[in-house]
Amino acid sequence: xxxxxxxxxxxxxxxxxxxxxxxxxxxxxxxxxxxxxxxxxxxxxxxxxxxxxxxxxxxxxxxxxxxxxxxxxxxxxxxxxxxxxxxxxxxxxxxxxxxxxxxxxxxxxxxxxxxxxxxxxxxxxxxxxxxxxxxxxxxxxxxxxxxxxxxxxxxxxxxxxxxxxxxxxxxxxxxxxxxxxxxxxxxxxxxxxxxxxxxxxxxxxxxxxxxxxxxxxxxxxxxxxxxxxxxxxxxxxxxxxxxxxxxxxxxxxxxxxxxxxxxxxxxxxxxxxx
Amino acid sequence: xxxxxxxxxxxxxxxxxxxxxxxxxxxxxxxxxxxxxxxxxxxxxxxxxxxxxxxxxxxxxxxxxxxxxxxxxxxxxxxxxxxxxxxxxxxxxxxxxxxxxxxxxxxxxxxxxxxxxxxxxxxxxxxxxxxxxxxxxxxxxxxxxxxxxxxxxxxxxxxxxxxxxxxxxxxxxxxxxxxxxxxxxxxxxxxxxxxxxxxxxxxxxxxxxxxxxxxxxxxxxxxxxxxxxxxxxxxxxxxxxxxxxxxxxxxxxxxxxx
Numbered sequence: 001x002x003x004x005x006x007x008x009x010x011x012x013x014x015x016x017x018x019x020x021x022x023x024x025x026x027x028x029x030x031x032x033x034x035x036x037x038x039x040x041x042x043x044x045x046x047x048x049x050x051x052x053x054x055x056x057x058x059x060x061x062x063x064x065x066x067x068x069x070x071x072x073x074x075x076x077x078x079x080x081x082x083x084x085x086x087x088x089x090x091x092x093x094x095x096x097x098x099x100x101x102x103x104x105x106x107x108x109x110x111x112x113x114x115x116x117x118x119x120x121x122x123x124x125x126x127x128x129x130x131x132x133x134x135x136x137x138x139x140x141x142x143x144x145x146x147x148x149x150x151x152x153x154x155x156x157x158x159x160x161x162x163x164x165x166x167x168x169x170x171x172x173x174x175x176x177x178x179x180x181x182x183x184x185x186x187x188x189x190x191x192x193x194x195x196x197x198x199x200x201x202x203x204x205x206x207x208x209x210x211x212x213x214x215x216x217x218x219x220x221x222x223x224x225x226x227x228x229x230x231x232x233x234x235x236x237x238x239x240x241x242x243x244x245x246x247x248x249x250x251x252x253x254x255x256x257x258x259x260x261x262x263x264x265x266x267x268x269x270x271x272x273x274x
Numbered sequence: 275x276x277x278x279x280x281x282x283x284x285x286x287x288x289x290x291x292x293x294x295x296x297x298x299x300x301x302x303x304x305x306x307x308x309x310x311x312x313x314x315x316x317x318x319x320x321x322x323x324x325x326x327x328x329x330x331x332x333x334x335x336x337x338x339x340x341x342x343x344x345x346x347x348x349x350x351x352x353x354x355x356x357x358x359x360x361x362x363x364x365x366x367x368x369x370x371x372x373x374x375x376x377x378x379x380x381x382x383x384x385x386x387x388x389x390x391x392x393x394x395x396x397x398x399x400x401x402x403x404x405x406x407x408x409x410x411x412x413x414x415x416x417x418x419x420x421x422x423x424x425x426x427x428x429x430x431x432x433x434x435x436x437x438x439x440x441x442x443x444x445x446x447x448x449x450x451x452x453x454x455x456x457x458x459x460x461x462x463x464x465x466x467x468x469x470x471x472x473x474x475x476x477x478x479x480x481x482x483x484x485x486x487x488x489x490x491x492x493x494x495x496x497x498x499x500x501x502x503x504x505x506x507x508x509x510x511x512x513x514x515x516x517x518x519x520x521x522x523x524x525x526x527x528x529x530x531x532x
Contacts, residue, residue, distance in 0.1 A: 061400050085406040092404075099401035101393075113405045116308075161405075 010073040011036050012201040013058065013169055018067030020057060027053050028064070029251040035169070038199040040191075042212040044272065045247035051205040052096070054247070055171045058203065059093050060084045071169070089117075092162030093171040098154035100146040100161070106133070107142045110161045117165070132160040136190060152183035159190055163200075170194060172204045176211050188214045189227055195241070196220040204242075209273065216242035216258045246272065293488055297480065300414040300487070313416040320385070321417070321483075322424025325378045329428045330435045332377050336369050337361055337436030341443035354448045358458030361440030366463060366471040370433035372519050375478035378425060379511040383486035386417055387507035390490025391500040399491075414487045421479035429475045470526055477522060478515050485511040 011034040020028045027050045035041050045051050056062045058069055060076055069076045071087055079087070100109050110129045119125055133139045136156040146154055155175055162170065172191060176184035188211055194200045196219050206212050218227040219241055230241055244261045246254035246269060254261065254269055264270065303309075344360045390413055393399050399409050437459055444450040489507040493499045 056400065059404055061403055081403075081408065088404055088406050093401070095397045095401055097396060099397040101398055101401075102396075116406050 009037070011070075012039075012072060013203070014068075014070040014073075015058070016068040016070070018054075018057060018064045018069065020053065020062060020064045027250050028057065029249070031067070031247075031250070031252055033245060033252065033255065035201045035203060037168070037201055038195060040195055040202045040204060040215055040242035042215060042242050042244050043203060043205045043247060044207065044209070044212060044244060046207065046272075049247040050250040051247055052173050053250075055093060055173050055203065055205060058171060059088065059091055089113075089165050090167050091169045091171065092165070092167035094155065094158050094162055094173065094175055096173045096177060097151075098146070098158035100154055100158055102146050104146075105142075106138070106144050106146065106149070106157050109146065109157060110164055112161065113165050128164060132164050133157075135163070135193075136160045137186075150183075152179050152186065155179075155187060156190065159187075159194075163194065166198075168200060170200050170202045172202065172206075174205055174207065176206065176208055184208070184211060185214075188218075189220065191215060192218060192220040192227055192241075197222060212242070212244065213258065216244070292492075293484065296410075296414065296488055296491075297418075297484055300410055300418050300484070303408075303411045303415045304419060308411065310412050310416050313412060314420050317416045317420035318424050321378065321382050321420050322428060325381055325424075325428060326431070328377050328381065329374050329432045332373050333365070333370060333432030333435035334439040336373055337365055337439030338443050339439075340364055340369070340436070341440040342447065345443070345448050349448075354444075354450060355454060355458060357440065357444045357448055357450060358437075358455040358460075359462035361444075362437055362459035362462050363467060365433050365436035365440075367467050368471075368519075368523075370436055371429050371471050371474040371478065372515065374429045374432040375425065375475065375482065375515045376512055378421075378428065379478075379482045379485075379515060380508055382421070383482050383489075383507045383511040384504045386483065386486030387490040387493075388500055388504040390487060391493035391503045392497075394491060394493050395496050395500060409491075414484070414491075417487060418480065418483045421483040422476060425475040425479040425482070426472055429472065433471065466531055470523070470531070474519060474522060477518055481511055481514045481518065485514065 013035040015034075016032050018028055018031045019026065031054065033041065043051050043054065053062065057064050060069070060079070060081075064077060067077070071090065074087075076084060076087055100106075101112070104112070107126075107129055110132060111125050114125050114128060130139055130142075133142065136159055138153060138156050138160065141149060141153065141157065146157070149157065159175075170191075175187050175191065179187065191202060191204065192215060195202055204212070204215060214227065217230055219230050220226075221228045243257060244254065245252055246261075248268065254264065254266065261269070262273065264273075340361050341357055345354060345357060348354050348356055348360070390399075393402075393413075399413075402409050402412060440459075441452060441455050444455045445452050486507045489503040489510070493503040495502075
């Protein structure tokens with residue numbers, strides 16, 4: 001594991017020796033890592049390796065058996081559910097299938113958090129909802145119900161619903177799983193756009209390596225409105241926008257950049273990359 | 275073998291504990307903010323108004339069949355004038371509350387369990403928590419209070435429809451005058467009967483709402499699990515209503531409230 005340069009600033013998110021088990025089975029085993037501001041961490045691993053559980057632990061939906069989760073230096077683990085709510089405003093999670101509320105329209109889904117926060121001014125709510133839906137390019141779906149949307153659109157609405165409160169950390173649970181390559185690309189574009197235009201830190205769970213490399217090697221260009229390859233700096237090293245973490249049976253077995261991952265000698269990882 | 279029995283009972287005790295916790299917490303949440311009044315009104319519409327047709331029909335035909343059956347017995351003693359009393363007492367004290375609760379349980383405990391269960395397996399409950407909402411407050415509390423407010427009202431209407439059904443049978447089959455029937459029904463009902471009949475729905479309402487919520491929130495294993503949760507919710511709610519009814523009636527008798 002490469003040693004990290006110690007940051008003088010507090011990382012957005014830090015996990016310290018987090019472990020959790022379900023009915024004697026260890027689901028996360030001593031997991032530690034940090035995510036800096038505007039940084040992307042891609043979590044790779046086979047099904048059942050604990051990736052989704054890790055996201056839920058970060059969000060506080062599950063309490064770890066031991067270890068600490070720090071958001072901007074503040075430990076979340078001893079907090080009660082009510083005390084966690086203000087922190088969850090800073091974190092946004094995009095669930096696997098979007099997890100939109102089926103009983104509410106797209107507008108109400110996106111406005112949900114604003115209403116929960118006690119915003120009463122309908123004009124202000126509408127303005128904000130339109131703004132985030134425009135960001136995900138779905139302003140025309142405002143009055144639709146989630147059931148009328150395609151899988152990719154549902155996930156984009158889910159991203160819109162999450163960013164309405166301007167979180168500084170985004171957690172994505174397999175955002176491109178089960179989508180066609182074109183739709184998957186629009187989702188990747190959105191993730192990169194959020195990261196590169198608003199400095200949002202992201203943790204992306206995926207088992208699609210291609211998407212992971214897109215996030216690591218491409219940046220969003222505001223003037224061209226698309227993803228452009230990240231240029232190599234003078235030293236010849238390509239500057240990666242993402243770090244990779246590979247989980248196996250709940251433990252971190254790899255932590256490093258794109259290059260380190262592609263050149264690894266580890267037989268398990270080679271199989272994973274193949 | 276001992277271990278199996280041990281885990282079985284431990285599970286049951288745990289379930290009772292979780293159910294009690296669910297009851298206490300969801301009931302308590304009505305007294306602190308945020309309250310979801312709109313959700314409560316929507317649930318009152320779904321649970322209360324939505325159950326109206328089946329409850330009225332059940333009441334009407336129960337009252338009717340009760341009159342038909344007792345008419346034969348009563349006529350052997352030449353006491354058909356008591357028909358009103360028999361129907362009114364049975365409906366108000368026992369059949370109205372219990373059958374209404376059973377019908378509402380069949381319709382709504384299942385509905386609640388499947389709705390909350392689907393939300394759980396599609397991660398909507400997690401999403402709700404992630405967006406800063408307590409699912410207990412948003413989903414369970416409105417359903418509990420909506421049931422508590424509507425079930426007694428439904429019971430009253432069901433009682434009345436039952437007596438109406440009895441009246442129809444009495445006048446057309448037993449050739450009893452309508453005035454005679456209603457007079458006997460009215461005179462038979464005492465304060466105790468009405469109290470008994472109208473306190474039962476409150477207990478049943480708690481069972482209907484919370485059993486549905488409990489099984490919904492404990493759904494395991496995808497869409498198949500939702501189906502299982504729905505069936506279990508109806509079965510458990512119905513059985514609990516009947517058991518509770520027996521013990522509550524026994525309790526009222528033992529304190530001399532009869």
